[in-house]
Amino acid sequence: MTILRVSDFSLNLKRDTEWNPILHHLSFQLNKGETIGIVGESGSGKSVTALSVMHLIDEKKSQITNGNIFFTDEQTGEEKDLTNLTEKELRKIRGNRIAMIFQEPMTSLNPVIRCGEQITEAILLHTNLSKKEAKTRVLEIFQEVMLPRPDKIFMAYPHELSGGQKQRVMIAMAMSCNPDILIADEPTTALDVTVQKGILELIKSLQVKYGMSVIFITHDLGVVAQIADRVLVLFKGKIVEEGNVKDLFKNPQHPYTQGLLACRPSLDRRWEILPIVKDFLTAHENNQNPFISFYEISTEERQNVHQKLYNTEPLFRIQHLSKKYPLRKEKLFSKRDYLFALNDVSIDVYEGETLGLVGESGCGKTTLGRTIIRLIEPDAGEIFYRNENITRLSNQKMRQLRKELQIILQDPYSSLNQRITIGSALIEPMEVHHIGKNNKERKQKTIELLERVGLDESHFYRYPHEFSGGQRQRISIARALAVNPKFIICDESVSALDVSVQAQVLNLLNELKKEFHLTYIFISHDLSVVKFMSDRMAIMQNGCIIELNEADTVYQNPQTDYTRKLINAIPTLK
Secondary structure (H helix, E strand, O other), rough: OOOEEEEEEEEEEEEEEEEEEEEEEEEEEEEEEEEEEOOOOOOOHHHHHHHHHHHOOOOOOOOEEEEEEEEEEEOOOOOOEHOOOHHHHHHEOOOOOOOEEEHHHHHOOOOOOOOHHHHHHHHHHOOOHHHHHHHHHHHHHHHHOOOOHHHHHHHOOHHOOHHHHHHHHHHHHHHEEEEEEEEOOOOOOOOOHHHHHHHHHHHHHHHHOOOOOEEEEEEEHHHHHOOOEEEEEEEEEEEEEEHHHHHHHHHHOOOOHHHHHHHOOOOOOOOOOOOOOHHHHHHHHHOOOHHOOOEEEEEHHHHHHHHHHOOOOOEEEEEEEEEEEOOOOOOOOOOOOOOEEEEEEEEEEEEOEEEEEEOOOOOHHHHHHHOOOOOOOOOOEEEEOOOEEEEHHHHHHHHHHHOOOEEEEEOOOOOOOOOOOOOHHHHHHHHHHHOOHHHHHHHHHHHHHHHHOOOHHHHOOHHHOOOHHHHHHHHHHHHOOOOOOOOOEOOOOOOEEEHHHHHHHHHHHHHHHHHOOOOEEEEEOOHHHOOOOOOOEEEEEHHHHHHHHHHHHHHHHOOOOOHHHHHHHHOOOO
């Protein structure tokens, strides 16, 4: 039985005063109990397609130029054209018969209303249950989505939950009215691999239990391979390929699909640079083999590089580093407990290497990175940089040293000042550290940096909101390079980017490392990305480093059960 049918659907969106075509003659259908995966790069039209089904796009800024979207109500068997319904009629379907999990749970949940109340509100709106019955239903569904301590989660505010818990609350909200169709828009993008695996298994189990149909939107083809029956590949608002998930990934026909598959860092082969989608599209136009220009690094080559690298003095020596945070007391006069974000961590970082830090959210990766450059002050331990104990430096001397020690933060949007132009954001650190004789010279260097990271002079005068996620991350990289650093911490710097943009940024980081003789600590929850980037890999758990070795060795021969768990959670295309 076909429950959703999109027929020759086209949509324009308004930007400023111009109408731009976004979706072009989309046609597909979703059957009862089926999962369709929609994949593509950022800007390909995936989320717009989902929002069009839900009719959540502002009518003043959108224009349906062709086609229809038909939904079959299971209860009545009636087929309704969602494009022609009134807002009142849509409200009965939206959230009730068709539900949606949004990409970012922190911004999707109301920060000033308790989590339980937000779901209770949805149940009261769409059902005849009393407030007491609605609360009982919320607690039941919290148990179904495997949230710990449902009573406490019910009373908690969104900021008190982890990323994985917030996403489970969003799933609970979507499932609260037993919908016929669940649309999941990038529900696992910023989650670590083990939480991602749990969310995927949860969605599959709920689908089986309630007989739902699912539209799963993502840029990660490995995730789609784990959950979908069929796949639609979107490129510039058009479906360029579709088919059974196993057949399509085993034998992709369109060069765009081939490029998306190749962009993911391989766990079996080590390329010097990652392929990108553009390589495949260009090769197809010129009837060439897209891999003809890619070089595979041999094990012997890596061993020779590492032999030279690790026969030198360490750039950083971190010794017995600890950091703890006080936990909220349950009772007024009870003893206060502490959470050890770092627990007696000791590690060396060598000049010219990329040290990968891997672990689940909350394991201490970011705390370690920020403590090394003293953005967070340690409670115990010592940090030596070029044999100087920097834990004893004054704030003034540390400020001078920080010119050599930079960080690229996870969220480039919140780490950039929204009120100043990109040019000003890059010139500011140069002024602080007295780089360049005057503003004219600083502006010239800023333009050169923008060009080096794949942007141009016109971007100098724009504001952060005018850029895509990948472009903002490039700006953050340029800002880190503005003060001529020697050491950069990349803190989840590619976690929210689609696979093609991620490949471009990873290649850029490697190019810059060679050009400017940089040393990186590369923090990520994605073990496949860290394996591609790193010389050595450190696995963190509960504030401790539990495994440290050459990156390929860690992957091929893990020494701890926790590392094996992380490796097994990596989504594959098999």
